[in-house]
Structures are given as structure tokens and as C-alpha cells.
Amino acid sequence: MAILVLAEHDNRTLHPATLNAVAAAQRIGGDVHLLVAGHGAGAVAGAAARVSGVARVLHADAPQLADALAENLAAQVLAVAGRYGHILAPATATGKNVLPRVAATLDVAQISEIVAVLDADTFQRPIYAGNALATVRSADAVKVATVRMTAFDPVAPEGGHASVESIPAAADAGLSRFVSRETTRLERPELTSARIVVSGGRGLGSGGNFAELLEPLADKLGAALGASRAAVDAGYVPNDYQIGQTGKIVAPQLYIAVGISGAIQHLAGMKDAKVIVAINKDPEAPIFSVADYGLVGDLFTLVPELVAALG
Amino acid sequence: MKILVAIKRVVDFNVKIRVKPDRSGVDVADAKMSMNPFDEIAVEEAVRLKEAGTASEIVVVSCGVAQCQEVLRTALALGADRAILVQSDEELQPLAVAKLLKALVDRERPQLVILGKQAIDDDSNQTGQMLAALAGMPQATFASKLDIADGRATVVREVDGGLETIAVTLPAVVTTDLRLNEPRYVKLPNIMKAKSKPLAVFSTAELGVDVAPRLETISVSEPARRSAGVRLPDVKTLVEKLKLEAKVL
Ligand SMILES: Cc1cc2nc3c(=O)[nH]c(=O)nc-3n(C[C@H](O)[C@H](O)[C@H](O)COP(=O)(O)OP(=O)(O)OC[C@H]3O[C@@H](n4cnc5c(N)ncnc54)[C@H](O)[C@@H]3O)c2cc1C
Numbered sequence: 001m002a003i004l005v006l007a008e009h010d011n012r013t014l015h016p017a018t019l020n021a022v023a024a025a026q027r028i029g030g031d032v033h034l035l036v037a038g039h040g041a042g043a044v045a046g047a048a049a050r051v052s053g054v055a056r057v058l059h060a061d062a063p064q065l066a067d068a069l070a071e072n073l074a075a076q077v078l079a080v081a082g083r084y085g086h087i088l089a090p091a092t093a094t095g096k097n098v099l100p101r102v103a104a105t106l107d108v109a110q111i112s113e114i115v116a117v118l119d120a121d122t123f124q125r126p127i128y129a130g131n132a133l134a135t136v137r138s139a140d141a142v143k144v145a146t147v148r149m150t151a152f153d154p155v156a157p158e159g160g161h162a163s164v165e166s167i168p169a170a171a172d173a174g175l176s177r178f179v180s181r182e183t184t185r186l187e188r189p190e191l192t193s194a195r196i197v198v199s200g201g202r203g204l205g206s207g208g209n210f211a212e213l214l215e216p217l218a219d220k221l222g223a224a225l226g227a228s229r230a231a232v233d234a235g236y237v238p239n240d241y242q243i244g245q246t247g248k249i250v251a252p253q254l255y256i257a258v259g260i261s262g263a264i265q266h267l268a269g270m271k272d273a274k275v276i277v278a279i280n281k282d283p284e285a286p287i288f289s290v291a292d293y294g295l296v297g298d299l300f301t302l303v304p305e306l307v308a309a310l311g
Numbered sequence: 312m313k314i315l316v317a318i319k320r321v322v323d324f325n326v327k328i329r330v331k332p333d334r335s336g337v338d339v340a341d342a343k344m345s346m347n348p349f350d351e352i353a354v355e356e357a358v359r360l361k362e363a364g365t366a367s368e369i370v371v372v373s374c375g376v377a378q379c380q381e382v383l384r385t386a387l388a389l390g391a392d393r394a395i396l397v398q399s400d401e402e403l404q405p406l407a408v409a410k411l412l413k414a415l416v417d418r419e420r421p422q423l424v425i426l427g428k429q430a431i432d433d434d435s436n437q438t439g440q441m442l443a444a445l446a447g448m449p450q451a452t453f454a455s456k457l458d459i460a461d462g463r464a465t466v467v468r469e470v471d472g473g474l475e476t477i478a479v480t481l482p483a484v485v486t487t488d489l490r491l492n493e494p495r496y497v498k499l500p501n502i503m504k505a506k507s508k509p510l511a512v513f514s515t516a517e518l519g520v521d522v523a524p525r526l527e528t529i530s531v532s533e534p535a536r537r538s539a540g541v542r543l544p545d546v547k548t549l550v551e552k553l554k555l556e557a558k559v560l
Contacts, residue, residue, distance in 0.1 A: 093468075093469070094470075094471075099440075100438075100444070103406070110405070113434070122529065129431065132337050135531070136528050137526065175479060176479045178477055181473070181475045181476070183472040232490070246429065248471070265324070271537055274559065275553070277549065290537045293540055293543055294543065295549060305546040306546050309547055310560075
């Protein structure tokens with residue numbers, strides 16, 4: 001049977017997380033179909049058809065699909081679910097929101113945040129903030145799973161020639177309504193796909209310091225900015241900067257942790273980075289136990305020095 | 312308005328867990344257990360709604376072993392009115408818990424069900440969404456602000472790009488994110504008072520739910536461990552290392 005992947009998008013562009021989910025689908029084996037459910041999202045359907053390895057794009061377009069409301073989007077997936085043995089979505093806020101609804105309606109389990117495909121029924125997923133890896137086998141007729149993006153190298157966004165099939169839009173469930181969105185403006189690379197991440201914690205002391213110290217560093221490196229929960233809770237930066245067990249999962253080539261102690265909940269989100277640098281004044285801080293390179297000292301002198309040294 | 316709050320007993324967030332040498336699971340035998348942190352936030356939100364006069368009754372539910380009574384008593388001490396334990400010694404996966412909660416929703420008819428967005432042991436992030444689907448309710452997950460008025464919940468949600476506000480009709484399911492509120496501490500006199508609050512016990516059979524696990528855990532292993540690297544004397548050395556040794560610049 002074919003595999004359905006729910007495309008992540010904002011009605012304008014296909015989110016790259018989709019490419020990681022397609023990669024996971026390819027490991028399972030079988031035709032991969034992408035579902036683009038949105039409103040005025042023709043360009044996304046077009047982009048989806050060019051994704052390498054995709055055999056078919058299902059495109060549903062209607063106002064009630066504009067904002068990825070869980071009730072309507074789940075109904076759209078369920079409308080075509082009968083054709084598929086596997087239903088996947090990237091483990092984004094949208095995927096996590098919608099897919100369990102699909103699974104429960106199909107009376108099957110969901111396998112959350114898979115990091116490896118062992119065979120068509122068997123998957124690996126992290127538990128306990130990534131401190132253990134469980135290998136689980138599903139006996140259900142349909143396998144519903146979200147895919148941890150960092151665990152699968154993305155397929156190429158170009159090179160495919162899938163057919164696009166328009167499908168009827170699921171009716172508006174009438175239970176929920178989109179009101180507004182407050183998105184953080186992105187002048188920088190997106191956190192989850194950035195090659196370099198500069199991340200700040202409570203040690204920065206204020207939102208002003210966070211911006212003054214870390215933005216020049218991120219600018220120099222072309223890096224994305226992230227943060228610990230403590231920095232977000234204290235209001236230094238918006239919620240979507242949070243990295244960790246309950247925030248975003250990143251695996252950049254280089255992660256620079258500044259004034260972050262390294263709680264297990266934070267490590268859960270970044271310990272798969274290729275190279276970790278820690279800057280912290282406390283030589284005992286747990287972040288040093290995962291850092292490849294550590295600088296013990298005051299971040300208020302070390303960070304400006306680093307910016308200067310990068311020339 | 313009646314609120315149902317679902318809470319889970321989990322290994323405390325401060326405990327560093329160990330994988331069993333035979334790779335059959337995680338060794339939790341002697342670990343300190345607590346209420347899942349997200350569920351504390353769920354209880355707190357319900358209590359605040361009651362204090363504000365929006366809610367009239369708070370029913371807390373936990374599904375699991377007899378010792379889950381401890382977290383239920385904690386929730387009662389925090390301000391819940393009565394508790395339900397669905398007692399089972401079996402492994403309860405999110406779909407099974409959602410079905411048990413659906414059975415209780417049918418009995419209790421709450422206007423609002425609040426759950427944590429994820430449990431910090433299995434990290435599934437499923438139960439609230441599954442319950443909403445089974446009960447035919449709308450859902451507002453990852454909530455960082457909740458307002459109830461005119462038969463609707465208006466919820467600010469934490470999403471990947473920032474914040475999003477949606478309105479859902481009641482009855483509805485809400486799952487909590489970290490910044491919804493800061494839970495209060497339990498006061499000693501309230502712990503005493505909580506002892507006399509009602510706590511009902513059901514079996515899974517009484518609720519007519521088949522809780523057989525759908526996912527079989529074949530093994531549990533330790534992730535590849537990172538070893539600590541080196542401390543560097545200065546920024547200059549760091550830049551050299553990043554360029555020449557790690558080759559990431
Ligand atoms: C259910 C739950 C979920 C959670 N999820 C997450 C999550 O997803 N992500 C996350 O990050 N956390 C999460 N946490 C929180 C986590 O446990 C820690 O509290 C948090 O990561 C700490 O953030 P921090 O390192 O910035 O702050 P702190 O632990 O306070 O560390 C600050 C560090 O800055 C250093 N410092 C201070 N001043 C300076 C200076 N001048 N120069 C150099 N160094 C300095 C200090 O030495 C210290 O190490 C979660 C917690 C719970 C209970």
C-alpha cells in the first residue's frame with residue numbers, strides 16, 4: 001500500500017520539514033503520496049509535485065482548510081486514509097496537533113517522533129527526554145506516525161514529477177475558528193534547519209542583553225537564534241525560540257550554548273548537534289559534559305571577544 | 312461549568328533515568344514519582360477558573376496503578392473537588408487512556424477537559440487530541456492562555472512560528488503548555504483537608520474499555536552518549552578549533 005505524508009505549509013510555501021518526513025516514508029518502502037490541504041495553496045501543491053520521490057500529490061483547497069485547524073485537517077486526512085497503510089506527518093506543532101486525532105478515529109495507536117524505521121511495522125522513538133530509545137512494533141492495520149525531522153536527511157525538493165489530483169475538501173466541522181496569529185519575524189535561518197544555532201539562557205539576564213550580545217554573534221555566523229526555557233519564561237525571547245524536550249529539536253553542525261546550564265530537558269533538544277560549544281561561568285555546569293569545546297568565564301566578556309575574533 | 316482534569320503519575324522530572332541492562336525497559340523501581348509537570352499546570356488552570364467563578368466543580372482523573380491515588384490527593388489538595396482513579400496494573404498507552412477518559416466524559420459531561428500536552432515519560436503528546444476525536448470535541452492544544460466566555464474557549468497556542476489564537480465551542484479539550492500558568496505549592500492544611508474529599512475507583516472493565524496495548528516494546532536502549540570535550544583557554548583557541556579541527560566555520 002502507498003504511504004501518505006501530510007505536507008506542512010503556510011498556503012504559500014512547502015515547509016522543509018515535509019522533506020524529512022518524505023525521507024522517512026521512503027525508508028518504509030512503497031509509493032509516497034503528499035497531501036496538501038490548504039486554501040489558495042496551488043503553489044504548494046506544485047512544489048509538492050516536484051519533491052524527489054513523491055508519486056502523487058493530493059490537493060484539497062477550501063477556506064476551512066486555510067489555518068490547519070485540527071478538526072478540519074484531521075477530517076481531510078481521514079477522507080483519504082482508507083487508501084493507505086501508513087500515514088505520516090513531520091513532528092511540527094501542526095503534525096503533533098492533528099495526527100493523534102486521525103489515529104484515534106481510525107482506532108490505531110500513534111507512534112510519536114520516530115527517529116528510525118526498522119521495517120514497515122517497527123520504529124525507534126525517544127522516550128524520557130531522549131534519555132532512552134524505544135523500539136516499538138505496531139500491530140495495527142494502519143500505522144500513524146510523526147517524524148522527528150533531525151533524524152532523517154531531507155529528500156531533494158526538486159527532481160520529482162508527481163501528478164496532482166484535486167480531491168474534494170472535507171466539510172467545516174464548525175467546532176473551531178482561527179482568530180489570529182502572532183508570528184515571530186524571521187530575518188534569520190529557521191531554527192530547526194539552520195546549520196549553526198546560537199542559543200542563550202538565563203545567564204543573559206535580560207531581553208536587552210540577549211539581543212545586544214547574541215544577535216551580533218548570530219549575524220557573524222549566519223546562525224539561527226534559540227533559547228532555553230528559562231530565557232523564554234523570563235520573557236527575553238518569544239516562545240518559538242525554545243529548544244528542548246518540550247520545545248524544538250535541533251541538530252545543527254554547530255550549537256553555541258551561552259549562559260545555559262544544560263538541564264536534561266534542554267539537552268534533549270540539542271545533543272544531536274555535530275559540534276557543541278558551551279560558554280558558562282560555572283565550571284561544574286552540566287552543559288560541559290556534552291560540549292566538544294568549553295569556555296569557562298563571563299559571557300559578557302567572552303561573547304564580544306568571540307564576535308571580534310570572527311572578524 | 313464542570314471541568315475534568317486528567318493527570319498522570321510519572322518519574323519526577325529531576326530523576327536521571329537508567330535503562331535496564333536487559334534492555335527490557337527503563338528502571339523506575341525506586342525512582343521518585345510525581346504528577347506530570349504539564350498536568351500540574353492543568354490542575355492549576357482549573358483551580359483558577361473555579362476561583363474566578365467560571366467553573367463550579369473540578370473532577371480529577373488518573374489512570375494507572377493504585378499509587379496514582381497519591382497524585383490525585385495532591386490535585387485535591389490544590390483545589391480539585393473530587394477524584395476518580397481508573398485502576399489498572401497493565402501498561403496503558405495513550406489510545407487506551409483516551410478511551411477511558413471518553414467513557415468518563417460520557418458519565419460526567421464536563422464542559423471543559425484539561426490535560427497536559429505531553430507526559431514527560433513516554434513523551435507521546437497524544438492523549439488530549441485522541442480524547443477530543445473520540446468525544447467529537449474541538450481541541451486547543453499547547454495552550455499558553457485560556458479565556459472562557461459565551462460557551463466558547465478562546466485559546467492562545469504555542470506553535471512553531473510563534474503564537475496562534477483560536478476559538479473553540481464548548482465542550483472542548485485543552486492541553487497545557489509550560490507558560491499557561493505557574494502552579495501553586497500545596498499547603499499543608501490543604502493536604503489534610505484533601506484526605507476527606509471523595510475518591511472513586513473504577514476498573515477498566517467497569518468502563519467497558521479494552522486497554523490492550525497496540526504497540527509492543529521490543530527493546531529499550533541507551534542513546535549514543537556524547538563524551539565531554541575539552542576546555543579551551545581563550546576565544547582565539549576556540550575559533551582556531553572550530554575552523555581547523557571541527558571544520559564547521
Ligand atoms: C516539564 C518540563 C519541561 C521542560 N522543557 C524544557 C525545554 O524544552 N527546554 C529547556 O531549555 N528547558 C526545559 N525545562 C527547564 C529545565 O529544567 C531548566 O530549568 C532550563 O533549561 C534552565 O534554563 P537555563 O539553563 O537558561 O537556566 P539556568 O539553569 O538558571 O542556567 C543559567 C546558566 O547561566 C550561567 N551564567 C549565569 N551568568 C553567567 C555569566 N555572566 N556568564 C556565563 N554564564 C553565566 C550559569 O552558570 C548557569 O549555568 C523543562 C522543565 C520541565 C519541568
